[in-house]
Amino acid sequence: MIDGSVLIQVEAQVFLYFAIGIILKRIRLTGPKEDQFLSELLLGLILPVNVFVSFYQSMHMDQLITGGLLILAGTLVVLVILLLTRFLPRSIPTDKKRIAEFCMLISNGSLIGIPLIEALCGTAGVVYANIFMVPTRVFSNVAAKDFFDPADHSGSWKDGVKSFAANPLIIGMAAGFLLNLSGLILPAPIMNVCNGLSGCMSPLALVLVGSTLADAFAQVSLGKMFSLPVLAICLFRLLAAPYLTLLICRLLGLSGTECAAAVLVNAAPVANTATIFCQKYHGDINFTSTCVFISTLLSFVTLWLVRF
Numbered sequence: 001m002i003d004g005s006v007l008i009q010v011e012a013q014v015f016l017y018f019a020i021g022i023i024l025k026r027i028r029l030t031g032p033k034e035d036q037f038l039s040e041l042l043l044g045l046i047l048p049v050n051v052f053v054s055f056y057q058s059m060h061m062d063q064l065i066t067g068g069l070l071i072l073a074g075t076l077v078v079l080v081i082l083l084l085t086r087f088l089p090r091s092i093p094t095d096k097k098r099i100a101e102f103c104m105l106i107s108n109g110s111l112i113g114i115p116l117i118e119a120l121c122g123t124a125g126v127v128y129a130n131i132f133m134v135p136t137r138v139f140s141n142v143a144a145k146d147f148f149d150p151a152d153h154s155g156s157w158k159d160g161v162k163s164f165a166a167n168p169l170i171i172g173m174a175a176g177f178l179l180n181l182s183g184l185i186l187p188a189p190i191m192n193v194c195n196g197l198s199g200c201m202s203p204l205a206l207v208l209v210g211s212t213l214a215d216a217f218a219q220v221s222l223g224k225m226f227s228l229p230v231l232a233i234c235l236f237r238l239l240a241a242p243y244l245t246l247l248i249c250r251l252l253g254l255s256g257t258e259c260a261a262a263v264l265v266n267a268a269p270v271a272n273t274a275t276i277f278c279q280k281y282h283g284d285i286n287f288t289s290t291c292v293f294i295s296t297l298l299s300f301v302t303l304w305l306v307r308f
Contacts, residue, residue, distance in 0.1 A: 007307055010119045011300055014112075014206055021210020030211050038208045042201070047110060048172035050198040054126040055176025056186075067131045069252050073262060074135035076248050081105050081241065092229060096287055099278065103233050103270045103291045106140055107241070109133050110169070111209050112299075113268035115202035117261050128261040130173055138164050140273075212272050213296060216289040225290060234270070234295040238302040242267040246306075267306045269295035 024030045030038075085101040092100065107113060109129065117125040164170060179186070186194075245266045249259040270292045278288040 004304075004307070006120060007303065010116060011303065013119070014116070015300070017203060017206030018210035018213060021207040021212075022214045024207070025211045025214035032215075035208065035211050035215075038204060038211075042111070042205055042208065044168050046197050046201050046204060047114070048168035049194050050114070050126070050172075050201040051130050051169055052172040052176040053191075053194050053198045054123045054130070055173055056180050058123040058127050059177050059180050063127070066128070066254070066258050069254055070128060070132045070258060070262060071134050073245070073248050073252055073254060074132045077241070077245050077266065078105065078135050078139055080244060080248070095284055096229070099274065099284060099288050099291070100229065100233050102274055102277070103288070103295075104236050104241070106136060106271045106274070107237065107266050107268040108209070108271045108296075109136070109265040109268050111205040111272060112296075113265045115205055116268070116303075117264050118202060120264065121257050121261055125257050125261040125264075128258040129265050130169070132258075132262040132265055134170075137167065137169065209272065209296070212275070213293060216275065216293040225294060227290075230287075230290050230294055233291050234298055235302075237270055237295050238267060238299055239305060242306040263306060267299070267303055269299045 021030075081104055082101075085104055088097055088100060110133070114126060114129060117129045121128075242263045245263050246259065249255070249262055254262070272292060274288050275285065275292055278285045
């Protein structure tokens, strides 16, 4: 069980970082170009370094079996959710149904989940969370485009696999683990720089989410903010997905920090990348932004329902 007083403090910090991002956007100190730069900086450098440091300092050989079980758990969760998306009502238009499937599958585990897990579970939790997210990252690299542009089959699964292998997060995981395994001690100046960059991850990621939420709110239709489809998607993402994750982890014998990390990954709201894909492939940006915005707001409440 996650201590309630700790969760209150963490949520308060997250809310304040969100508020900073929103304020910066409102007073026009940040805009689309700054958000794009910060997103690329986080996903291309700071988050991979954070993952590298976690694996280099906290990964041990006796965790390999646990890591294998977490990858299996992540794979099973993806497959079960994919199966459940087949039962979405036929009344939902095809374009919205594809977006709904993506929102049900992909959480904002990297930009919101990891900061929460680092605060609540420590660096070991970050290691376990990144291992658990491997199947999701494989899936999002291979198939995400099909959800938003199903008519375009120009890419192939090979392109997706190459994209996954070249993902800085995966490279950071592999480099950290291999250096840890080799027993090589990196020079202090290198580790100090890595630790400094790693320490920037949570504040910058949460400020970026706040900034993008300001954009999402501007695109949200107030009349459809709490429509039944949006609420159903958000509650699945925030409650059904983490409890499904908990069930699968328990069936595989996972408990403690590794189980908590996996559950918190899937307790995170809809991924911000949904709006990015939607804009790129001309999807229903209003519907997608509403799912991202509402799920992020509701997550402050639903985290209390999955902390056990």
